Amino acid sequence: xxxKIYKFxxxxxxxxTALSSYHLWFSSLPDFNDPFEGEYAINETxxxxxxxxxxEKVTRISQGVDPDSNNYYNTLxxxxxxxxxxxxxxxxxxxxxxxxxHNLLKILHNSKCISFSAKTNQHDPLYENLLWAHYADGLRxxxxxxxxxxxxxxxxxxxxESIRPIQVSYQKKPKELLISNFIRSKSFHNDxxxxxxxxxxxxxxxxxxxxxxxxxxxYIALKGQNVYTYPPECLKSIIIGxxxxxxxxxxxxxxxxxxxxxxxxKYATIEKNTYTIKIVNALHNKAISADAKSxxxx
Numbered sequence: 001x002x003x004k005i006y007k008f009x010x011x012x013x014x015x016x017t018a019l020s021s022y023h024l025w026f027s028s029l030p031d032f033n034d035p036f037e038g039e040y041a042i043n044e045t046x047x048x049x050x051x052x053x054x055x056e057k058v059t060r061i062s063q064g065v066d067p068d069s070n071n072y073y074n075t076l077x078x079x080x081x082x083x084x085x086x087x088x089x090x091x092x093x094x095x096x097x098x099x100x101x102h103n104l105l106k107i108l109h110n111s112k113c114i115s116f117s118a119k120t121n122q123h124d125p126l127y128e129n130l131l132w133a134h135y136a137d138g139l140r141x142x143x144x145x146x147x148x149x150x151x152x153x154x155x156x157x158x159x160x161e162s163i164r165p166i167q168v169s170y171q172k173k174p175k176e177l178l179i180s181n182f183i184r185s186k187s188f189h190n191d192x193x194x195x196x197x198x199x200x201x202x203x204x205x206x207x208x209x210x211x212x213x214x215x216x217x218x219y220i221a222l223k224g225q226n227v228y229t230y231p232p233e234c235l236k237s238i239i240i241g242x243x244x245x246x247x248x249x250x251x252x253x254x255x256x257x258x259x260x261x262x263x264x265x266k267y268a269t270i271e272k273n274t275y276t277i278k279i280v281n282a283l284h285n286k287a288i289s290a291d292a293k294s295x296x297x298x
Contacts, residue, residue, distance in 0.1 A: 003119055005116035006116055006131075007117075011142070028113075034211065038105075040206075041174050041176045043178045045180065054090060055089045057183065079099060081095050094179055100182070108201055112221045115217070118148065125214060131213070132241060137241070139270070140248075141244065147233070150233060152219075162221075162223070165217055165218065165219050166205045168215075170209045171206065181199070232260055237263060239279060240266070242267055267280050
C-alpha cells in the first residue's frame, strides 16, 4: 500500500520556481533517462481457434476489395505481407492487428508523465543512496514528500482531463502484448475497450529490473499538457541533503516557507562509518548556522 511519494530534486531556478508556484512538470517518454523507455514486444502466437477467428474477420474486411488493384498491393507492401504466401489471410490479419496496436500505442505514448518514488510497506526509497545520487545531486539537492492519496484524489476529481497513477512494473523483458488478446478485444473492432487500453498503457510503466530500487509510480496525463498545479496541502515535507551549501539551504527554506509556512523540513545525512542514509531534524553544523545568519540579517 502506498502512503507517500517522493520527488527528488537538484537546486536550480526551474525547480525552485515550481516549488514556489505549486507546479509539477510532466515530460514526454523520450525525455526520460531510461533508453528502453516504452519498449514492448508483440507475441504473434495463435491457437487454431484464434487463427480461424482472425481469418473470418479479415475475410469480411476484404470483401469487395479488388485483389488486382494498386490499393490492395500498396496495402500489402505497407504491412510487409507477401501476396504469394500460402497463409496470406492469417499473415494479413496479424499485420492488421500489429498495425492497429502500433497506432494505439503511438497515441498513448504521446501522453505526458511525471515520475515519483513510492513508499510502500515493503520499501522506502527515501533511504536509497542511488536516488539521492542520481536525482538530488549527490545529497546536494532535496526531496519533496507528497501525500499520495491527496494528490491522486485531486488529479482524479479536480482536473478536467484524465490523469491517473500507475505503478511501474519491473521485469527482465519488455511488456509482452499478445495478438490473441487484441483480436478478441473491442479495440480490434474499432470500438473503445478500456481494459485493453489499460494493457497498452502498461507499456509506459514497465521497466528493466535494474531500476527496481526506484519503486517508481507515474502519473499519466493523456491530453499531453506539461504543467499542472497541485494544492499546497498535498506537499507534506521537504528533506534537504546534508551536502547542500549553506546559501542554498537558506534560499530553499526561504522559498519553501514563503508558500508553505507550516511545512516540515528535515535533513538527509550519512550515518557515520556506514553507507546508510538517515533522516534527522537538524544539521547542527550547517542548518542551524544558516538559520542563525538569517535571523541576524532580519
